[in-house]
Amino acid sequence: MKIRDMLREERTISFEFFPPRAADGIPGVLDTVGELAAYCPSFISVTYGAGGSTRDFTERITVQAKQSGGVEVMAHLTCVGQTVDELDGVLGRLESAGIENVIALRGDPPRGEEQFTVTEGGFRHASDLVRHIRANYGFGIAAACYPEGHTEAESLERDLEYARLKVDNGADFLITQLFYDNNDYFAFADRAAAAGIGVPVVPGVLPVLSAPQIRRFTALCGSKIPAKLDAELERLAGDDEAVRELGVEYAARQVEELWAAGVPGVHFYVLNRSYSVSKILDYLALPGHTLG
Ligand SMILES: Cc1cc2nc3c(=O)[nH]c(=O)nc-3n(C[C@H](O)[C@H](O)[C@H](O)COP(=O)(O)OP(=O)(O)OC[C@H]3O[C@@H](n4cnc5c(N)ncnc54)[C@H](O)[C@@H]3O)c2cc1C
Numbered sequence: 001m002k003i004r005d006m007l008r009e010e011r012t013i014s015f016e017f018f019p020p021r022a023a024d025g026i027p028g029v030l031d032t033v034g035e036l037a038a039y040c041p042s043f044i045s046v047t048y049g050a051g052g053s054t055r056d057f058t059e060r061i062t063v064q065a066k067q068s069g070g071v072e073v074m075a076h077l078t079c080v081g082q083t084v085d086e087l088d089g090v091l092g093r094l095e096s097a098g099i100e101n102v103i104a105l106r107g108d109p110p111r112g113e114e115q116f117t118v119t120e121g122g123f124r125h126a127s128d129l130v131r132h133i134r135a136n137y138g139f140g141i142a143a144a145c146y147p148e149g150h151t152e153a154e155s156l157e158r159d160l161e162y163a164r165l166k167v168d169n170g171a172d173f174l175i176t177q178l179f180y181d182n183n184d185y186f187a188f189a190d191r192a193a194a195a196g197i198g199v200p201v202v203p204g205v206l207p208v209l210s211a212p213q214i215r216r217f218t219a220l221c222g223s224k225i226p227a228k229l230d231a232e233l234e235r236l237a238g239d240d241e242a243v244r245e246l247g248v249e250y251a252a253r254q255v256e257e258l259w260a261a262g263v264p265g266v267h268f269y270v271l272n273r274s275y276s277v278s279k280i281l282d283y284l285a286l287p288g289h290t291l292g
Contacts, residue, residue, distance in 0.1 A: 001072055002140035003043055003101050004172035007200050012042035012265030013281070013289045014074075014202075017272050019046060019057035028272075029061055035274045037070050039281050039289045042265065045103060048076040050110035059090070063097040074142060075099050078107025079129055083121035087129070091137055103142040103175065104129040104166075108220075127165040134170025143171035145201065147179050147188035151222040160195050173199045175267045178206040178217070180250070181226050182257050200264035205255055207268070207276040208233070208247030210240060244276065252280045259286065 006012055015036050017029055033044055044065060046058045058076065066073045075094050077087065094102065106126040109116050118124045123132070126143055133141055143166040146159060153159035163174060174197070179185055185203050192201055208214045211233045218225055225233070229250060236242040255266050268277050281289055 001100065002172070003072070003074060003142065004140045006042050006072075007173055007202075007264055010042065010288070011259075011263070012202065012267075013039065013286065014265065014267045015041050015044045015270045015277065016204075016267060017044060017046045017061065017270055019049060019054040019061060020272075021054065023053075023057065026057055026061060026064075030064060032270070032272055032274050033061075033065050033071065036270065036277060038291055039278070041071060041289070043072040043074050043101065045074040045076055045267075048078050048105070048107065050078075050108060051081050055090075059093065062094070062099060066097065066099055072101070073099060074101040074103055074140075076103050076105060077129070078105045079119070079123040079126070080107035080110065080116070081119055081122075083119055084123065084132065085121070087122070087132070088136075091133065091139075095137060095139070099139070101140040101142070102133060102137075103144070104133055104171070105144055125162070127162060127169050130166050130171050131169040141171050142173050142175055143167070144177065145174040145188070145192070146177045146222070147184040148177070148223050150177075151220075156191075160191055160197075163192065164195050164197050167197050167199050171199065173202060173264070175202045176204045177221055177223060178204050178269055179223050180218075180229055180254070181224070182254055182261075185258065185263075186261065202265045202267050203258050203263055204267045204269060205251055205258075206271070207251035207280060209244055209271060209273065209276065211237060211243050214247075248276045248279045248283075251276065252283045255280060255284060259284070 046061045048058050062073050062075045104126055123129050145163045149156045149159050189201050270277050
């Protein structure tokens, strides 16, 4: 089923996974997908790496999860290191495997590279990939957006214009980068609506799992850690279990407020761990997403 059709009928809950480094890690990821399937996610997705064999694992996990029949899926696809012909190869395989939804991204540069470099014969921006998919395939399409602005954006206004371009080119809905201050999401949703973006903007939520990890992630993606959360992370430094519980509590309160405000859905960055998201969903007890 296309996620755009789901979003007309329900408020979605979705889980994002990443591919393992080696093929023997695939069953472990699929096990976690299976565990979290008990919460009846609207869909799951698997990120697309900057190159190499993990891209193959992404495809395999995406297709296996879809063909297991237990859950709807969305494939991630990026412009990094691929010509249009190569992208068509991936899209053709996904289509033949029955995948109905894709999130079209520019992608992050490969490890060790500072900047995104356009591949000769490839695309420069996610909006180009969105347009190409819309013109040539029948997939439902998502794209990324940034409540606090993308790290390379000239300004918040320009970044929003480019988000609008992705929608104009065919994106059915947007999923946000992670954020820890809901006011950033609410302000972005208002600015998006004022800029004529009429599609659902689904907030992306990452429960903190460890202090060094979240400091690294936020430094990379340009999201801020609010002072109060930062102070708590400092206070609990070294106690990994306490940090994880803080992450559960913080994300549960974040999602509770977002849900009460009427967001179209919530996309959880699961990081292949079921513990935190299970606890959050147990606490929230959202209709249709509780354990039977
Ligand atoms: C929900 C979600 C899922 C993600 N999944 C993955 C994944 O699987 N794999 C991965 O590698 N990364 C993933 N990312 C990260 C993403 O690839 C990076 O944030 C990347 O740096 C930008 O991708 P984009 O699709 O937003 O690019 P774009 O929309 O192309 O934007 C990139 C930058 O260019 C600017 N820009 C956009 N269009 C134009 C234009 N026409 N002219 C001039 N400037 C423009 C924007 O303001 C922005 O600064 C994900 C991000 C999110 C939010």
